[in-house]
Amino acid sequence: MGLCLLSPDTPSQRVQFILGSEEDEQHVPHDLFTELDEICVKGDEGAEWKETARWLKFEEDVEDGGERWSKPYVATLSLHSLFELRSHITNGTVLLDLCANSIEETADMILSQQEESVEFDEQMRAKVREVLLKKHHHQNEKKRNNLLPIVRSFADVSKKQTDLHHLEKPAQTLTPHPSPTMAEAKNGLNHETGAMDLSKAELHFMKKIPTGAEASNVLVGELDFLHQPITAFVRLTPAVLLSGMTEVPIPTRFLFVLLGPGGKAHQYHEIGRAMATLMTDEVFHDVAYKAKNRADLVAGIDEFLDQVTVLPPGEWDPSIRIEPPKNVPSQERRKMPGALEEGASHSKPEKHRGPELEQTGRLFGGLILDVKRKAPWFWSDFQDGLSLQCLASFLFLYCACMSPVITFGGLLGEATDGHISAMESLLGASMTGVVFSLFAGQPLTILGSTGPILVFEKILYKFCKDYTLSYLSLRTCIGLWTAFFCVVLVATDASCLVCYITRFTEEAFASLICIIFIYEALEKLIHLREVYPVQMHSKLDFLTIYYCKCEAPTHPSNKTLQFWESNKINVSGITWGSLTVTKCRNLHGEFHGPACGHSGPYTPNVLLWCCILFFSTFVLLTLLKKFKTSRYFPTRVRSTVSDFGVFLTIVFMVLVDFMAGIPSPKLQVPHVFKPTRDDRGWLINPIGPNPWWTVLAALIPALLCTILIFMDQQITAVIVNRNEHKLKKGCGYHLDLFVVAVMLGVCSVMGLPWFVAATVLSITHVNSLKIESSCSAPGEQPKFLGIREQRVTGLMIFVLMGCSVFFTSVLKDYSDEVHQKLKTSA
Secondary structure, three states: OOHHHOOOOOHHHHHHHHHHOOOOHHHOOOOEEEEEEEEEEOHHHOEEEEEEEEEOOOEEEEOOOOOOEOOOEEOOOOHHHHHHHHHHHHHOEEEEEEOOOOHHHHHHHHHHOOOOOOOOOHHHHHHHHHHHOOOEEOOOHHHHOOOOHHHHHHHHHHHHHHHHHHHHOOOOOOOOOOOOOHHHHHOOOOOOOOOOOOOHHHHHHHHHOOOOOEEEEEEEEEOOOOOOOEEEEEEEEEEEOOOOOOOOOOOEEEEEEEEEOOOOHHHHHHHHHHHHHHHHOHHHHHHHHHOOOHHHHHHHHHHHHHHOOOOOHHHOOOOOOEOOOOOOOOOHHHHOOOHHHHHHHHOOOOOOOOHHHOOOOOOOHHHHHHHHHHHHHHHHHHHOOOOHHHHHHHHHHHHHHHHHHHHHHHHHHHHOOOOOOHHHHHHHHHHHHHHHHHHOOOOOOOEEOOHHHHHHHHHHHHHHHHOOOOHHHHHHHHHHHHHHHHHHHHHOOHHHHHHHOOHHHHHHHHHHHHHHHHHHHHHHHHHHHHHOOOOOOOOOHHHHOOOOEEEOOOOOOHHHHHHHHHOOEOOOOEOHHHOOHHHHHHOOOEEEOOOEOOOOEOOOOHHHHHHHHHHHHHHHHHHHHHHHHOOOOOHHHHHHHHHOHHHHHHHHHHHHHHHHOOOOOOOOOOOOOOOOOOOOOOOOOOOOOOOOOHHHHOHHHHHHHHHHHHHHHHHHHHHHOOHHHOOOOOOOHHHHHHHHHHHHHHHHHHOOOOOEEOHHHHHHHHHOOEEEOOOOOOOOOOOEEEEOOOOHHHHHHHHHHHHHHHHHHHHHHHHHHHHHHHHHHO
16 A cells, blocks of 8 residues: 555656556466567578577577577676667557457557558558568477478478468457466477477477466567568467467467668667566566556666666677576565665574564473474474485485494593493484484484583593592483483573574584584594505515514403403414404404504505595585586486485495405494493493482583583574575474483483584585475576475484494404405405
8 A cells, every 4th residue: 555655756666656556367477488589581482580589587599500599698788779679669559458369460450550651551561461470480490300301291291280270260269378288298289279299399498487477579670671660569468379479389478579671680689689688577577567558668667777787898798698696686675665675674694583482481381382383294294204305315314424423432432441432322323313303393403423522521531530430420410410401491491592693603603513524534534644654665575575464462461361262262273373454453463574564464555545535535426416507417317316416426435445455444333232341231320339429519510511512402403493494394492402301311321422413414414405496497596495394314314323233243244254355365
């Protein structure tokens, strides 16, 4: 109502007034496909309309020679052509809501509006009508002509019969000709003619055109017999399927005709491009649908001119084509009076607000609302996971999650003298991940081990060792207190403090975690130089003249002697010299001989091979991820390869490493399901041998641990739940923290590591589940539609991680066999 009170003094205000007016069924804007045809004289064969350019979103031109389409590019127009177009619309014929059922009726209506004069008599009128009814030659017909002659002859006969059938059919109805559906187009059917001869190129282009789109035909050219230009802008109501006029069989809504005297072909071409580009402009496109008279159209052109940016001719090369942008800016500010101020408000730092972050004022009020909000989506979370994209995400993230869990367990085992190691890490990650994926408010979050928790565990173990306290018992007390404090935070709706986390904090936190990940990857690669030094000079004589053999250690411990006896060393005929390198290391043997390296027999340059694997994996992965936007193979194949890019890269590089036979370091996975140390079980007494007061003293480190877990969990949740991800099923900050708190208490009692939201893995999980539009105009980037929200990928990742413990015994035996064969052959 506010728009109707505006005084349309400026073109912008008039356009906003037009767009704010009520619209009826016949004036609802549709997507437009615009085609530019120019009259072309072909010697004795006469003239025909030849397609020279087309617009769906960006301009595509027929390249010189007429063999192929150019790449889509942003149309650059001359200011003179826009002013000429405005003059033609002002002085030419404008027919709005014309009812016509064929191009013949349309041509008659256009010519009837032309004033008869000495220079434009009936004879010239007949000539112009004949030109308007000439055949339209489209670019895709070139590809039909490349068929085998016999196939082309059958196609021509079929087309002639179709045309005869169409001419004999009377046109009595004024209803629009419905455009064929995609299925009918593939089957060669058409409502108008009963048959269709679409080439493969046409079918491919049809997929790019949105459903319900209409056509805008621009016809320009020079005629030697004309003395003055003829201009007409026609809006058909309803839209009509004009046989043979448009490249693809969709109904025509707009028709722009510009025919003029000879010698100005380039000028007419530029005016036609200007008209076609205007029709693709979001604002003028809506104005053209809703305009009530000529003045509305002129106002639309003036508003477009107000928004045009002019580039000086001497400071840029007009022949350079501008690539389509990745993100097209919104034009809402041109449509609505207050959109400019709203757009300015959006530039402010994003704040996290919503019903899930409002204080309820009652105990567990936020948790209850989270459960009510997420419960209706529970079953759909499993249905939405039945997708090929989810399979690709699951396979990739299983590899991505497994490595840090095992590595974290190994580091924790070194820091705690084996009290908590890789086996406990695997079990804890699997249990926590499965429960979180099933019951959490945001299942897209991936739980993992973090660096700060590892530092906390190191400090705690050192403290217990210095003061002769039981590490596992004290850790259990701290974990139970931490779980209790987290539940208190849930009960008091403390997660609402998330709304004060700014974008700067999110980015800083995510950047820090990413830098740590990158540093650790490079640090591990550099650390290999200590274990496998680069052999600067040839030492092949070591492999032929000398040797390196396994021998018993000089001063074995009692534990080592018991271990030897249990493995029947020197009892059942097994000697140290017959052991493989892996078994020698497992039995705490020592290597002696001139060919021994840093930690065993001389090996080829492992460091250089690992560098090759490292960078080759990165390069191949990058190429496969970018394969989606390449020009090769159909869209579905490219999307599938891109989705499975990480998994395919890992499998391929593992096979390359296996075939090379170079003993590169492998991930050490436990192969027996039992605690790492024999002096502990799966349940830990919170007090144990410690004094009773340690239960109360555990409050202080528990408070610090609570802050650490709360920040880790909620900052990651904020990043996952950003508005830019377009999540539709809501989130659950309180529910997420409650599930983490419960599992933290369970892991503490079982002596397992603590797991919390992992920022990098969660972001990677979200990115792997992005949904993009399948139908996009040439040159237009696929639109981001949202994230495939489901629970299946996270659930399967951690289920398979738990099952991995039972697979490792088979893999270990196979690995030992391979090493034995390699040693024998050497």
